[in-house]
Amino acid sequence: MIPGQFEYHRPTSVADAVGLLAKLGEEARVVAGGHSLIPMMKMRMAQPDHLVDLQDVSELKYIREDGGDLVIGAMTTQSEVIASDLLAQKCPVLAEAALQIADPQIRNLGTLGGNVANGDPGNDMPAVMQALDARYDLAGPNGTRQVSAREFYEGAYFTALADGEILTAVRFATPAAGHGWCYAKQKRKIGDYATAAAAVILTLSGGKCTAASVTLTNVASTPLHAEAASNALVGTALDAAAIDKAAAEAMAVADPASDGRGPAEFRTRVAGVMVRRATEAARERAAG
């Protein structure tokens, strides 16, 4: 499969990249790891005239703490997320999710920024970002702005990212020490998108759940922040009744398509099972 022709650009700063996008107009696309865009281009489902490659924009490659936030540069690869000691210590759900994305070769090039910016409902990191209540830093011709991950996704491949803007970082409040976490994903094989997947982040105090967020991957045209499911856990001891309620609330908002991964009814069921498993694992991992 041969993609269409394009002109190639390799800026070395965000300012240059944004400038290029402004100059080249809407026929330009940004490429990070390329593992979503290049397959689309090979199938001629995307035919940009210009490709702006961010690989040399070194200011977009970092994982750091900034006050009470964890901030991850958009060009950080999934492999770098997995290898990060800081994330292993402060926010291990990211490596757990990254390890369930594609395969080692693809994780070496695929980036966190690409995964969250591209708007593919099959991508795993958007739901994790919603569970962490992350914000995305966007840089464009008129400066920078932040958008909540819970408000970023509008439909399959439609996001709040405007023409000419680049997603430069994700940031979220460092989860409380001792928080419970899990990303549970059912897939048919390594490299597959989720039949359904769930992220759960929660905190326990005195055996009671004091905060919880439950989100879902690939059971709608966008990732879903399942607020009713989250609320069903708060104030409970995460007993069987509470988990049943959360799973039922998550299934109520799931609206998957029937596809090769199964009929919609099945995939909805799997979403419930993933919420159940993720909540149980998060409960076991939480201190307090």
Place this chain on the structure above:
Amino acid sequence: MGKMHVKMTVNGKQVEGLAEPRTLLIHFLREDLNLTGPHIGCDTSHCGACTVDMNGMSVKSCTVFVAQANGAEVTTIEGIANADGTLHAIQAAFAEHHGLQCGFCTPGMITRAHRLLQANPSPTEEEIRYGISGNLCRCTGYQNIVKAIQAAATTLNTAAKEAAE
């Protein structure tokens, strides 16, 4: 939208050429450099037959534009054998342990295993299976590939130990 001048280090040698930016790295390697070891299997980044090492990482060269690889350091299966032309321990172990039948996936498997053992010289069976999970083999059922990588790890670790003594 003409061709661009591309320069990279492939198997330790500086190479250059003119290519359209849209040329995939696998096509550049096979058609411009005549390195036909890396194979095109699925052409959709699933099978791993096109796996090469780029800047110290395993990548699928069917999903990298030559423009992105401009300036990179690339190793293909042709660069894996020992300098004296004898088989690398991983290649020898694949032959010894029947790690291949038709051989189509083998260049990708060995190139991937080579990087895996550099990152993790003594992997468990599970780590090997996850490590090669981006490489598909339709003949062997993976058993003998895993055995070959385990055997190669032992050989390489023994050699490293002897060299250190």
